[in-house]
Amino acid sequence: MDLCTLIERNAAYAPEKAAIHFEGQTLSYADFNRRIERVSRALEGQLGVERGDRIAILSLNRPDYLALLYACARLGAILVPLNWRLAAAEQLFILSDSGAKVLVLEQSFDAVLPLLTRQLPDTSLVGLDFAPLGGSKLDDLLDEDGRDGRNPRADLTCPLLIVYTSGTTGRPKGAVLRQEALLWNGVMSQHMHDLTSADHALTVLPLFHVGGLNIQTTPSLHHGATVTIQSRFTPEATFDSFERDRPTLAALVPAMMQALTNHPRWESTDLSALKAICTGSTMVPQHLVERFVMRGVPVLQVYGSTETCPIAVYTKLGGDLVPEGSSGLPGLCCEAAIIDGSGSNLPPGTPGEIAVRGPNVFYEYWGNQRATREALSNGWYRTGDIGRRDADGYFWVHDRKKNLIISGGENIYPAEVERVLMGHPDVAECAVVGRPDPRWEEVPIAYVIRRPGAQIEAEGLMAHVQSQLARFKAPREIIFTQELPKTALGKVQHFMLKEVGTRSGPNGDSN
Structure with missing residues (x-):
């Protein structure tokens, strides 16, 4: 079994169920599963992708972003999402450091190509919406050559993502997440959101972040729910989607919450379909939480990082009243602790470093054993964040990582x-x-x-x-x-x- 098996099962149970809405088009679970199969066959047959190979993607949000993720799962390959806000030199470093065999990109981000062709000429190029010079358009690679598009040695222990985070040494580090990390992260998302196949998640966070990819998007697909994807966040498009698509869930960072609540349409837009929004990534101002609550929308908080896939600590929909300012309790499938410099647990109320352990935690930093040893100890990931917990186990995050x-x-x-x-x-x-x-x-x-x-x-x-x-x-x-x-x-x-x-x-x- 690999992670794509979940998509196949949902396609078998409910083939006509809407999996993804995007720009007026709908992919059913059967359509999405077929697309994944064809993409995996193209990667294997046309580009020679094998187990362990890295496939980079530089794109705004779109369905093929997710098709590539699950195609990599079928093949035992690894997806490397590139932040499209980075400079071309930064993107080139990630491509080089990860040893990407293939770069899949949108034409609007082709500024990286001159550098890439000079410095990494062996990287194959695939365009999502164009045929790059010396490469191919993805749709032109799709054929029905009879290949299975699946590696029999691919399973849930295989690395699936390398997500780069800016490092305290001045160079990004690639956090390696196994397929099983996304599986258990999805279980915790289901618990957090009371997620069912009847839900409908709106994805506006960029999929190059684990937040956009894994807080609601992949968990929704694993549980047979529907996902509406926006290529990128704008308040107008988000309000339109609230009214047209009637999503039940959305994940928003505080800056997005503020942009929405300051918009002229905030008071008039119908939000009644939303059963909750989820937020995190930084300290969440209480006044933003209260603005949504006053509109009848509960606000769930999640604490985590790239290295935790990201769900680690959260508040639960329908759970007990959470103390104000708390990020919640440790997730259903992981542990969290407050430790001192030696790694010993600190008593309730005492500030210390937040540590997380569980199957959702990253496996290693790609090619960086020293950084891996510094971050991981006996399965515990030392986040570098400072927080405290109370006697009931609720966590508060005081400060982000040093200087972040x-x-x-x-x-x-x-x-x-x-x-x-x-x-x-x-x-x-x-x-x-x-x-x-x-x-x-x-x-x-x-x-x-x-x-x-x-x-x-x-x-x-x-x-x-x-x-x-x-x-x-x-x-x-x-x-x-x-x-x-x-x-x-x-x-x-x-x-x-x-x-x-x-x-x-x-x-x-x-x-």
């Missing part, structure tokens, strides 16, 4: 931005921290020490960063300073800079 900036639901690691800033010849030292922002929760700002005699200004440094990193990672403000607060060991004390906030840096001038 979450802007509009996207993770920004200062070390990555600092690495690019330090690559500029006029920068002697720098530090990047988050500043509160009314729209995005946080935005990055940078404190910079110029090299002696350097005349670089803020605009030039911002352009330098944007040439190598996604725009959302670029500092919103550059603050030039003469010194940075440091420990006795010379490490920059980011927390002191965060306290400075929008004021000028120590002994510095703001730009």
Whole structure:
């Protein structure tokens, strides 16, 4: 059995049941299952994909994103989702680090192709909506050549996803999730949402995130429910879907919740079909929760990360009244604990590091044994997040990972931005921290020490960063300073800079 078996079973039980709605088209479970079979045959027969090979995808949300996922499950191959908001150089690093055999992409993201063909010429190219130079369009590869499109050695222990997260060392790390992680994650989603085949999930989060892929989307398909996919989030399209498609569930990050509640259609749109929305990825302001509750929509909270697939701690639909601000209880199929530096459990009420253990937890960081050893101990994943639990087992998350900036639901690691800033010849030292922002929760700002005699200004440094990193990672403000607060060991004390906030840096001038 592999993960695709769940789709096949649903196609057998209810072949005409709607599996996916997308841009006015509907795929039944029978249609979706046939598409998966044809894609897997094309990968195997036309591109030589075998068990363990990596297939990268660079695309907005669309049904073939999911067809590729389950085709990889049939073959024992591994899907590598690429964040389309990243710069081409960042995407190229992931393609190289993962050793992707095939890149499947939309034409709108073909900016990566010149770099790819020069530096990774052996990577096969497949277009979802075009035929890339030197490659093929996916539909042109689909045939009925009699192949099974299934590897008999593929099962639930096979890796299925490598999802890259920005690393504290300044380079992304690829978290490897096995097929069984998605299976057990789906069981917890079912428990969390009281999910049945009668449900209808609206997917607006990007599928390159485990949140968009696995909080509701794949669990809904595993349980025979219906999924409506939006290519990307916009308030107008979401309101239209609430009224037209009548979804019962949706997953939204706080920035999306705020965009909806601030929209002119918020009060007039019929939300009566929604039995709940789910949110997470950062601390959720209580006023946003209350806005949905006042419209009669319960708000469920989920805590987790890429490494936990992501469901780990959550509040349950129909469960007991949850203490305000709590992220809930450990999931049905995993454990969570608050530990100290030595890994020992801490008593209720004592802040410490959140650790998670269970079949949903990632297997390793791709090609990075050191990082894997640092993160995993006796099956426990040390999240680096600080929280506490009460005597009843409810968890509170106090702080995200050290120095992590979450802007509009996207993770920004200062070390990555600092690495690019330090690559500029006029920068002697720098530090990047988050500043509160009314729209995005946080935005990055940078404190910079110029090299002696350097005349670089803020605009030039911002352009330098944007040439190598996604725009959302670029500092919103550059603050030039003469010194940075440091420990006795010379490490920059980011927390002191965060306290400075929008004021000028120590002994510095703001730009």
